[in-house]
Amino acid sequence: MAFDSQVADVEDPLPVGPGSRRRWLAVMVVCVGVMMSFVNVSSTLSALTFIQRDLHLSGPTLIWVSSAFPLAMVSLLMSAGTFGELYGRRRTYFAGVVLVGVGSLVAFLATSAGALITGQAVMGVGAAAAMPTGLSIVSNTFPDQHERVRAIGVWASTAGIGLTVGPLVSGALLDNFSWHVAYLSNVFLALVGAALVPAFITEGRHPSRRLDPIGVVLGSVTIAALAFAIIEGGSRGNASVSSIAAYLIVAVSLPAFVVVELRHRDPMLDLRLFRSASFTVIQLVAAAAMFGFVGVSLLAILYLQRVAHLDAWSTGVHMLPWMLSYVVVSAVAARVVGALGFAATLTVGLLLMGVGALALLRVGIVDGYGAMWPALLAMGIGSALLIGPSTAAAVNSVSSLQAGMASAAVNTFRQFGSMLGASILGTIATTQFPRHLTRDLAEAGVSPDVADGAVAAAVRGIRPEVTVSLRPLLDQAVPEAFTSALHLGFAVGGITLLVVAIPTAVFVRQR
Numbered sequence: 001m002a003f004d005s006q007v008a009d010v011e012d013p014l015p016v017g018p019g020s021r022r023r024w025l026a027v028m029v030v031c032v033g034v035m036m037s038f039v040n041v042s043s044t045l046s047a048l049t050f051i052q053r054d055l056h057l058s059g060p061t062l063i064w065v066s067s068a069f070p071l072a073m074v075s076l077l078m079s080a081g082t083f084g085e086l087y088g089r090r091r092t093y094f095a096g097v098v099l100v101g102v103g104s105l106v107a108f109l110a111t112s113a114g115a116l117i118t119g120q121a122v123m124g125v126g127a128a129a130a131m132p133t134g135l136s137i138v139s140n141t142f143p144d145q146h147e148r149v150r151a152i153g154v155w156a157s158t159a160g161i162g163l164t165v166g167p168l169v170s171g172a173l174l175d176n177f178s179w180h181v182a183y184l185s186n187v188f189l190a191l192v193g194a195a196l197v198p199a200f201i202t203e204g205r206h207p208s209r210r211l212d213p214i215g216v217v218l219g220s221v222t223i224a225a226l227a228f229a230i231i232e233g234g235s236r237g238n239a240s241v242s243s244i245a246a247y248l249i250v251a252v253s254l255p256a257f258v259v260v261e262l263r264h265r266d267p268m269l270d271l272r273l274f275r276s277a278s279f280t281v282i283q284l285v286a287a288a289a290m291f292g293f294v295g296v297s298l299l300a301i302l303y304l305q306r307v308a309h310l311d312a313w314s315t316g317v318h319m320l321p322w323m324l325s326y327v328v329v330s331a332v333a334a335r336v337v338g339a340l341g342f343a344a345t346l347t348v349g350l351l352l353m354g355v356g357a358l359a360l361l362r363v364g365i366v367d368g369y370g371a372m373w374p375a376l377l378a379m380g381i382g383s384a385l386l387i388g389p390s391t392a393a394a395v396n397s398v399s400s401l402q403a404g405m406a407s408a409a410v411n412t413f414r415q416f417g418s419m420l421g422a423s424i425l426g427t428i429a430t431t432q433f434p435r436h437l438t439r440d441l442a443e444a445g446v447s448p449d450v451a452d453g454a455v456a457a458a459v460r461g462i463r464p465e466v467t468v469s470l471r472p473l474l475d476q477a478v479p480e481a482f483t484s485a486l487h488l489g490f491a492v493g494g495i496t497l498l499v500v501a502i503p504t505a506v507f508v509r510q511r
Helices: 021-055 059-087 089-109 113-141 145-174 179-200 213-236 241-263 271-275 277-307 312-318 320-340 342-362 369-384 387-396 400-443 448-459 471-507
Strands: none
Touching: 021 059, 021 089, 021 113, 021 145, 021 179, 021 277, 021 312, 059 089, 059 113, 059 213, 059 400, 089 113, 089 179, 113 145, 113 387, 113 400, 145 179, 145 312, 145 320, 145 387, 213 241, 213 400, 241 271, 271 277, 271 400, 277 312, 277 342, 277 369, 277 387, 277 400, 277 471, 312 320, 312 369, 320 342, 320 369, 320 387, 342 369, 342 387, 342 471, 369 387, 387 400, 400 448, 400 471, 448 471
């Protein structure tokens, strides 16, 4: 695909006026990249049970299947955003879309855990290029701050569309084909996105940015090591050699990164932005929103599949109260911000998500969906008041020349939250489930040998092979133990969201 040989210092002039079709067509094309990232997240979550059974994966390996994408993405978000500002936003965004497509194809063809994790990592690299660059394109396309909030609201609502489409499409396919087909939709979206980018997105770059190579390396190493330590700690324990080594790398690279960035004339990340309590808390809000969004939705999907025993399609349908309310409310979130201001909007969003997560504690093993759907609805409305508005608040709080830097920063915090949600809440579920089940079987008088075999099979999502006399006990004990483990995850997620609401109400500026 041919691109202009000379990259303009700023985006090519676009037709003026709030109703400019050219501007909104560019937003629609950028939304393809956002949708691809979240289609992968939701499709992978929907397919995890099928992947584990087919590839016979252990718990730690399964965590890496779902964590390779956010690890690669969060590690490179800041540096990819910088490259977009330096060498062209359209070029970088195009490369990101193509890489997500290539990674999806690798995942589709994978026959082993290693190949699948590789495909997820390639998709993460592509998403790291597409997400901050796409947001920077949107921010620079709409110089008016009010119109920019609306455009970012559309950009953010696309995430909900991806999260909705992923489980439904994957569910329809997974019930009839192997888990590999879950990755076909992104291959198609990559072809569409790559074809539309040159036609509707103009090239542009920052007029004065300079490369900060040491900052890029140190920043990427710090984020990658911290992300790896968190994921590895969740799968193998924080006392593992690899986790400790990663934390030691962070202990060395983080202070070095701070020193370099404070001294550099044109740093990759201007740390002076964090002198603003409002800007800093907004990053925390962005992380908390995705922590709850991804982490709680993962636990909800696991409940529907492992406890309610729904197939993939039905699981997607039962998640619609969350996903559809997110899409609908995201479309009007800009008006809510205009009426209430950023502080009130973000605080209400955190409270709704927190209450929704805690309301999931009422879900039991019998008729759990009656208690579940109102909680999912609250989570959807709350997340819609957080994800788009927090992104807009971060970008609007800086000058237009720092929009790319702010978009890369807020996307990094968002993806860190996403990774932490899946890693921490997912780890709580996977570690507490065998503990609860082992305890319950011991209290019921089951011999240790039989109990160990039953627990090992249940952890892998396989129905344990036991005598007829023990079958009723296990059919009751397994869902009860799994639900108890999920309840702890829901509680942690809900409390985290409610705690973050406090500094949000106090420190975030209204404008």
